[in-house]
Amino acid sequence: MIVVMSATATAQDIAVVQNKIKEQDLEAFVSNGQGRVVIGVVGLNLERLTSLSSLEGVAQVIRVSSPYKLTSIEHHHERTRVLIGGETGANAVPVGLNDDLVVIAGPCGIESPEMLLDTARWVQHQGARALRGGAFKPRTSPYAFQGFGLAALEMLAQTREETGLPVISEITDPAHVEIFDSHLDVLQIGSRNMHNFVLLKAVGQSRRPVLLKRGFGATIEEWLMAAEYVLSSGNSNVILCERGIRTFETATRNTLDLSAVPLLRSKTHLPIVVDPSHGTGQRDLVGPMALAGAAVGADGLLIEVHPDPPTALSDGDQSLNFPEFGTFMDELRRMHLLRDRPVSQPSNATSGNGIAPIDELREQIDDSDQNLLSLIQARAQLALQVQRQKGYNGHGHDVNRERQLLERAAADGSGPLSPQEMETVFGAIMRSSRAAQRREAQDVVIGRHE
Ligand code: PEP
Numbered sequence: 306m307i308v309v310m311s312a313t314a315t316a317q318d319i320a321v322v323q324n325k326i327k328e329q330d331l332e333a334f335v336s337n338g339q340g341r342v343v344i345g346v347v348g349l350n351l352e353r354l355t356s357l358s359s360l361e362g363v364a365q366v367i368r369v370s371s372p373y374k375l376t377s378i379e380h381h382h383e384r385t386r387v388l389i390g391g392e393t394g395a396n397a398v399p400v401g402l403n404d405d406l407v408v409i410a411g412p413c414g415i416e417s418p419e420m421l422l423d424t425a426r427w428v429q430h431q432g433a434r435a436l437r438g439g440a441f442k443p444r445t446s447p448y449a450f451q452g453f454g455l456a457a458l459e460m461l462a463q464t465r466e467e468t469g470l471p472v473i474s475e476i477t478d479p480a481h482v483e484i485f486d487s488h489l490d491v492l493q494i495g496s497r498n499m500h501n502f503v504l505l506k507a508v509g510q511s512r513r514p515v516l517l518k519r520g521f522g523a524t525i526e527e528w529l530m531a532a533e534y535v536l537s538s539g540n541s542n543v544i545l546c547e548r549g550i551r552t553f554e555t556a557t558r559n560t561l562d563l564s565a566v567p568l569l570r571s572k573t574h575l576p577i578v579v580d581p582s583h584g585t586g587q588r589d590l591v592g593p594m595a596l597a598g599a600a601v602g603a604d605g606l607l608i609e610v611h612p613d614p615p616t617a618l619s620d621g622d623q624s625l626n627f628p629e630f631g632t633f634m635d636e637l638r639r640m641h642l643l644r645d646r647p648v649s650q651p652s653n654a655t656s657g658n659g660i661a662p663i664d665e666l667r668e669q670i671d672d673s674d675q676n677l678l679s680l681i682q683a684r685a686q687l688a689l690q691v692q693r694q695k696g697y698n699g700h701g702h703d704v705n706r707e708r709q710l711l712e713r714a715a716a717d718g719s720g721p722l723s724p725q726e727m728e729t730v731f732g733a734i735m736r737s738s739r740a741a742q743r744r745e746a747q748d749v750v751i752g753r754h755e
């Protein structure tokens with residue numbers, strides 16, 4: 306902190322400022338500039354120097370370092386890795402530093418042991434590394450589903466037992482720290498409680514990591530100060546979670562502030578997770594914004610998944626169903642944002658189940674893909690020939706024939722693809738053929754061809 310004295314400040318004014326600083330066990334370095342005195346202040350208790358600017362002869366007080374000492378990257382250059390789960394640390398999931406992107410998934414609210422276990426098994430199978438489910442739901446309306454409370458904590462502990470997934474849930478009451486510690490791997494502070502300093506200090510006493518959501522009306526600095534409450538109370542395992550802020554926009558539930566991710570990187574050493582479910586409030590926006598969050602450097606993603614979103618007791622609109630979550634995880638892997646887990650491969654010798662070894666099956670797939678490529682190109686070639694025969698006055702394709710083909714594709718029940726999937730595949734082939742026809746027609750009609 307720098308205190309700039311006014312040009313008219315007296316020696317007495319300067320001495321008063323120096324004394325104020327020393328009273329707080331801080332150090333003051335006085336330097337005499339051209340006609341002006343500047344005092345540098347160093348120490349931890351800068352926050353207590355609230356009234357310096359009102360002292361006689363003080364022109365300006367300038368903050369140089371960040372007010373969140375433990376959270377800031379200024380004094381802690383190495384990024385923090387938070388380990389979640391794994392009592393011994395051996396099978397703990399690392400979040401932060403240079404570790405793999407961690408996907409945390411689960412239902413907004415825990416509705417029954419069965420739905421929790423089904424969801425856990427599914428998200429684990431798809432590559433999620435931790436399970437999150439709400440037991441205490443702080444809802445805007447007192448009449449909305451409030452969660453099953455302690456009973457749901459038992460369900461989480463039981464599900465961890467059965468799947469090995471670390472479990473996370475939101476804590477709303479400082480008196481619950483002990484029971485959360487004994488049942489869970491991570492304590493979540495929800496957006497509505499980010500300013501609850503009593504709760505922040507309480508989870509500072511926990512031996513579990515804390516997932517600290519951004520208050521929906523909080524600035525980055527207020528959020529980092531909230532983290533500082535947890536760190537300064539003794540718990541340095543904090544993961545920050547961007548979950549959207551309230552803006553003038555009403556088309557989405559919140560405005561997901563993805564610029565916060567790279568910005569936080571320059572301000573704090575703590576890991577950062579993005580929650581596109583609450584950030585958008587809409588199922589179809591969750592995947593794209595999660596990909597974007599991963600692309601801007603999030604250490605993890607928090608995704609709401611429900612076995613049957615239309616019947617969910619909370620946040621159904623923003624929850625992915627099982628196939629949607631699977632497709633999303635594939636997309637993450639396809640974009641190299643998520644590494645494939647090392648899957649133990651079954652041995653290549655025929656395993657006695659009558660199925661050919663994987664290498665052989667893959668060779669067959671490659672052959673069949675090669676055939677498909679040639680067939681699709683050959684089909685497009687034929688479509689061009691039809692157009693040449695017809696001339697370029699009308700469009701080359703016959704809408705009735707296309708409709709018939711789609712109907713045939715949908716009615717084909719000879720393999721595992723559903724009617725809808727067959728329609729999608731043939732629809733794409735036809736669209737591409739038509740695009741080739743259009744390109745040729747355009748070349749001819751505008752005379753670039755002979
Ligand atoms: C939740 O995670 O289900 C939740 C209530 O989120 P937020 O605190 O971000 O609103």
Ligand code: MN
Binds near residue numbers: 583
């Ligand atoms: Mn929710």
